[in-house]
Amino acid sequence: GGIITQTPKFLIGQEGQKLTLKCQQNFNHDTMYWYRQDSGKGLRLIYYSITENDLQKGDLSEGYDASREKKSSFSLTVTSAQKNEMAVFLCASTRDNNQDTQYFGPGTRLLVL
Amino acid sequence: QQQVRQSPQSLTVWEGETAILNCSYEDSTFDYFPWYWQFPRESPALLIAIRPVSNKKEDGRFTIFFNKREKKLSLHITDSQPGDSATYFCAASEDYNQGKLIFGQGTKLSIKP
Numbered sequence: 001g002g003i004i005t006q007t008p009k010f011l012i013g014q015e016g017q018k019l020t021l022k023c024q025q026n027f028n029h030d031t032m033y034w035y036r037q038d039s040g041k042g043l044r045l046i047y048y049s050i051t052e053n054d055l056q057k058g059d060l061s062e063g064y065d066a067s068r069e070k071k072s073s074f075s076l077t078v079t080s081a082q083k084n085e086m087a088v089f090l091c092a093s094t095r096d097n098n099q100d101t102q103y104f105g106p107g108t109r110l111l112v113l
Numbered sequence: 114q115q116q117v118r119q120s121p122q123s124l125t126v127w128e129g130e131t132a133i134l135n136c137s138y139e140d141s142t143f144d145y146f147p148w149y150w151q152f153p154r155e156s157p158a159l160l161i162a163i164r165p166v167s168n169k170k171e172d173g174r175f176t177i178f179f180n181k182r183e184k185k186l187s188l189h190i191t192d193s194q195p196g197d198s199a200t201y202f203c204a205a206s207e208d209y210n211q212g213k214l215i216f217g218q219g220t221k222l223s224i225k226p
Binding site for chain 2: 045048102103
């Protein structure tokens with residue numbers, strides 16, 4: 001078994017601010033993902049990484065940066081927060097870059113004032 | 114362009130009835146279709162998945178029916194229980210695409226006791 005932790009749980013930012021979200025997993029999984037979930041909508045892929053120091057853009061990468069510093073951690077940066085933005089950012093991981101089960105973290109809830 | 118579509122957006126059935134959730138997709142190269150469920154204030158988790166080599170996958174009260182020709186699949190939940198109340202996401206991926214999942218917008222299922 002393993003666990004994915006995301007910090008912070010809640011994030012309140014100001015318009016134009018640069019905000020960083022962190023994700024850690026102890027599954028020893030190779031691939032990690034960042035998704036955005038808006039209320040009443042599905043999950044949209046922002047970035048993913050198949051190994052340490054690898055980065056791949058998802059469909060929603062504009063406005064975000066990511067960093068895979070080591071195998072167990074994957075960070076996401078909102079480069080310029082948009083006013084009234086409200087969403088949940090979910091981190092996930094899989095054993096490899098194949099069609100394996102994705103395990104999700106508890107999420108970071110973002111609110112931009 | 115929405116590559117994976119789900120209907121209905123929300124569904125209410127009585128306890129004990131069969132709930133049917135629908136999903137369709139655009140890309141004929143998709144070859145893996147997982148369903149994730151998400152309970153309120155929790156993260157998504159894998160429920161059941163199917164590959165096109167089969168047209169049916171069963172796991173207890175949950176069954177996926179798959180129609181490759183029409184690019185449609187459905188999730189049937191028999192003997193629905195109040196504890197099945199959740200949002201259900203259909204997703205799809207291609208074998209060569211590094212595990213990238215395309216999620217539908219979800220169906221919010223409510224089971225009335």
